Amino acid sequence: MAATLDQLFVQLLHGMTAPLPEAIRPWVALAISLGAILAVFGLCFGITTVCERKAIARMQNRLGPNRVGPYGFLQFAADGIKTLTKEDIVPRTADQVVHFLAPLALLVPVVLTFLVLPFGRNMTAMDLEVGLLFFFAAGASTELAVFMAGWSSRNKYSLLGAMRAIAQMLSYELPFILSTIGVVMITGALSTTKIVEAQAAAPGEWLARWHVFTPWGLAAFLLFLIAAFAESNRSPFDLPEGESEIVAGYFIEYSGFKFALFFMAEYLGMFSSSGMAVTLFLGGWTAPFAFLDWVPSWMWFFGKLGVLIALFIWVRGTTPRLRMDQLMDFAWKFMLPLALIILPTAAIWHYAGRGWLGWLVTAPIVVGAYVLLGRSLVGRRRIRQRSYRYAAT
């Protein structure tokens, strides 16, 4: 029973594609998987927006949306209808073609990144040998789309937003990728499926071998998560769309459904990087304890994904927006050195083994690096009396 439930969607896909000729079968399977991904994560997007608004409202002692449907949970449908029926305004001076293409160029790579995520046992839509590389390659091309949107709108705010977005995304791309190298070193694979399988509990062990349970893995997980916040332009890294400064950033000149596409791409980007964090560090679809193996694998994946999304929402409800110099300092002076220190630490862990020796050697390195780098980032600020050059004292 548990096995049937576990492989339910795999069997369903197999049953749908079995009568087709051999030549087109993988393509049809891919198309169906893509459709399923779009449907599932499209719905997730809607529900997440409502849950996010309600959760943040609760954090601010408010009630949040509660008018449409039971407890306001159909708010996303109302919002969707509203954006669909709105007039699509294109500025007269905008570059029409690029302006039209930008939301598509943003959404398509984001959707493609979902193809390599293993949602469950045998549930990877496109099981590439270099899945991780594909993920980062597709994910990085969103930056181009962001700049297309900002440039083609011919609006100073959208251009400023795009410049900020480029600076931020390029800076955080480095720790984003570097923090995953440790995982690749340990597992020796770029295939997401193999990375997940390497994290399953070995026979006889009660605890799974998730990378987050190791010193270097925990640090890399946090780095990856912070970089994912920045990559998805979410608070506290939402400078590219800072309302109080540049109105809405790079998608200021978009209205109606195109605006909804930007919004959707942002959330889908959040889902895919959360999904990758789950895959790399939280053991993907594996159970944390050996005795919980009977729970269907895709439930584990989506459960972990939900926890990470809740964390995203929680952080958004808590943190204020960073300043540009703080943002850059954090990326280049803290995250990048820490990511580089984690690499040899992962190598040491590989040779020292999973026992007490590994912990004894690697944990002090990671904690020490964290404390020292953190102190260098925030500790040296000294408040002096301000001196004025021209004003009378």
Add this chain to the structure above:
Amino acid sequence: MLGIGLIKGLAETGRNFVGSYLDPDRLVTVEYPEERLPVKENFRQFPFLVFDGEKADIGLRCVACQICEKECPPQCIYIEKSKDKKPDHLGKPQFYPAVFDIDISVCMSCQICVEVCPFDAIKMDQQFELSTADRFRGLLLTRDRLAKPNSHFQAIHPRDAAEIDMRRVDERAKAEAKAKADAEAKAKQATAAAPGATKAVASTPKPAAAPANEGAIS
């Protein structure tokens, strides 16, 4: 250490989130159309005309003296005095407003009309849900829309209303006592004059009519 502040912040918002389900102090929003906070007694929003008794056209306290119209800083009150007179609560014949309009798109709720009214006829209301689809006639409150019973005034301003009601009862008692005394004095005068010559009988209606005229003038 780096990150401590973030964790403190997360703890605070987390406490708010969980607390919003348990502690009413952490969910302070009042869902306005369904729930309402009680209005403060001193809250004021646009004037209304007080009338005594059941019917607005009989009990209206306003005597169309037009002081409020003259004092109103934004000039939002328009009054037309009546041609005839009606008795007020003391029984004196008084004018009444044939037209009494307040344009609440102009009114600034300054309460000066209330301050200057010698008859306690105009008071501040607490009605603030006055949105309307017709921005001209919908925001021009006519006499019939402005007239509200004294019970309404007692409900929204209990302290002021009690004081004014007491004063009015006193005034009325005094007026009745005075009328009684006058009537008695007149009766005495009449009885004293009665034994006189037959000429005096013709003059008796004159003093009897005099108090009524006096009252109307004062």
